[in-house]
Amino acid sequence: MATEILMPALSPTMEEGTLAKWLVKEGDTVSSGDLLAEIETDKATMEFEAVDEGIVGKILIAEGTEGVKVNSPIAVLLEEGEDASAAEVATSGGGTSVPVADAPADTAPAKAEGPDDSATPAPAAKGDRVFATPVARRIAKDKGLDLSQIKGSGPRGRIVKADVEGAQVSAAPAPAAATDAPKPASTDGQKPAMPAGMAADTILKMYEDREFEEVKLDGMRKTIAARLTEAKQTIPHFYLRRDIHLDALLKFRSQLNKQLEGRGVKLSVNDFIIKAGALALQAVPDANAVWAGDRVLKLTPSDVAVAVAIEGGLFTPVLKDAHLKSLSALSAEMKDLAARARDRKLAPHEYQGGSFAISNLGMFGIDNFDAVINPPHGSILAVGAGVKKPVIGSDGEITAATVMSVTLSVDHRVIDGALGADFLKALAENLENPMVMLA
Template sequence: MPIEILMPALSPTMEEGTLAKWLVKEGDTVSSGDLLAEIETDKATMEFEAVDEGVIGKILIEEGTEGVKVNTAIAVLLEEGESGDDIKAGGSAAPAEAPKADAKSETAAPAAAPETKAPAAPAAADGGRVFASPLARRIAADKGVDLAGLTGSGPHGRIVKADVEGAKAGSAKPAAASAPAETAKAAPATASMASGPSSDAVMAMYQGREYEEVKLDGMRKTIAARLTEAKQTVPHFYLRRDIKLDALMKFRGELNKQLEGRGVKLSVNDFIIKACALALQAVPDANAVWAGDKVLKLKPSDVAVAVAIEGGLFTPVLKDAEMKSLSALSTEMKDLASRARDRKLAPQEYQGGTFAISNLGMFGIDNFDAVINPPHGAILAVGAGKKQPVVGSDGELAVATVMSVTLSVDHRVIDGAMGAELLNQIVDNLENPMVMLA
């Protein structure tokens, strides 16, 4: 029986991707573990491996096709003794129509009715796979028929449309029956989400003016959707502090001299990562994320750091940051940032964490308010360190290097007093850097 190769879900949140490049062609023999294609998600380009062995009988989706939904058939694998005739007989899925890239279709997409997908192939009573055409699976779901109890009349025992239409309803699994109800419950929340003017309306405003239309890639679409959702659904509040960096700058210079032989050069950002990781340990209730109807408190300090790349950004996560030395954090951060810019990070390297850092100080920004990246509980926006006049503890006027930071906090996870305590811990760690090594 020909095997459909489906578009994989390369991350828990992936719904569609771009089939960037085929690494095989029709007629090639493949084994389990062989590389089949390169798939572009919203964040990275990843290689897709074969699970079964056989011969590539037909490629259904051409390379370069964007917006390929997860679980869409992208190719057909022939097993030993099968030929191209078995593909037609087996009713394998036809190539999916490539999504249209014009502005009108992209604008209209959110208002369209949700696409009805064929249910996943069910398992037979003995645990084996039940072979059924996509149309048969859809009809079975609509009629409430359990495919595991049917005998197929198609080639190789495949269940086809006629088999399902002649079956009695009522044997569908409860999960399938409850799915429409769950969708219906979720619909009002989605419908109430505020949206801006349509692309047609915006383009009409600039009719007659010269402009360039920039197509949105998957990353930019995801950033737009997630941050819009964050600002509309996460109750942000903001806490600000100025941090005197003179002790840290002196300490950093001394450490870097001692680390020259190892080829390590610590940045101010490395100290900030360590300071935040230790602060989360000192205020453990703030080391948490929002999980819909509950709060998850994590024990390790998994700190995400925003990295700007062409066309967007990544937030790679440094896990167990409280346990790592400054030099280890520096080396790991440089590696993650380098691979982020090449879009070579694996999903587990940029997903998770409870807390994030966004540093625009190197661009001369004094201060700013960062948007929380759900489900994180907070994000620290870091500005530039600048020489400023300050009043010392003895009342005398002096000059110090001062850095402004703003902590954006999810009020569902962290209350005001707790947020203030967390920020005070971060400030204390940075103004007394030697404490972080104790």
């Protein structure tokens, strides 16, 4: 039976994408694992694979098409012996649907409303009709399984190969589908919609007598706009500011870089800030936390995200287990992640996660600023430039020192003021006494 290949969700925020390039053409035979196309998500261009075998009967979405919704049909796969007419039947609603490369469970786009059905896959049957891939049907037939008794894990509850491979023949009839269906969520106490701001038409009318260029939003810019609007509207930010003296760190860094020169390693101030933040999360473990809707998750490892500016937006790649890595290892990993971020070659798992982020604009001459928390993180550190300033020394004399201003933006649902202050103090102590980071 002809099956539809559906647009996959390749990142947590992906609701639509651009079908950048087809790697197959109509009439090609494909097997499970073969590359089918390149998809541009909101963050990167990614290849995706077939999960079934067959012949590409019809390509429904031309390459270069933007705004293709997740789970919408993009091509039709035929079984051996089927002709092109079967593809027409499938596109008119007479076929089944099969996903391409199954995405991890946490990469499905969040639903705006409705019951939470994440714990129970949607039933594969609708009335007397069972939705399953051809491979799943063949395996079920060989094992003597009743497909109507199996819940599918594919898009829209389709039964895929993995569902039937792990299934066992059961003599007992399955409960009626109606008893398995989740109850509709109550609309009582439903949160009002967030204000959307002025409509585009209203703004266009305001400037209709002025010359302007209309800039089209790409997927990344749309995602940044949506997530940061959500962050400022839903996260109760507060801010902690502190000056950090850098002279000891700059001297120590210079000495280390001379010793590491033969290995081709050159440590940046940002490398020390990453390490200092990772160790501070270990020293103040209650600050190593994220907001999870109705609870707080306290992380054990220090996974530190670092903002990287790219053309048209930014990435926040995550250095996992940063507290366990040497400064030179963190430096090399950060350089690699930043380079691939600028080429938009990062995989979703490389920019997801973490509890704490660093945004450093000091290299651009910014003295201080307030950063917006990237949900679900509990905090983000805004780093300004190191500037020579007059300071009063411990002996009461006025001397010159290199001072860096930092601001910690904190989610008050996760971290209270005193806890945030403890974390910022631990971070500052690491930077002002850099040798302790090697202990």
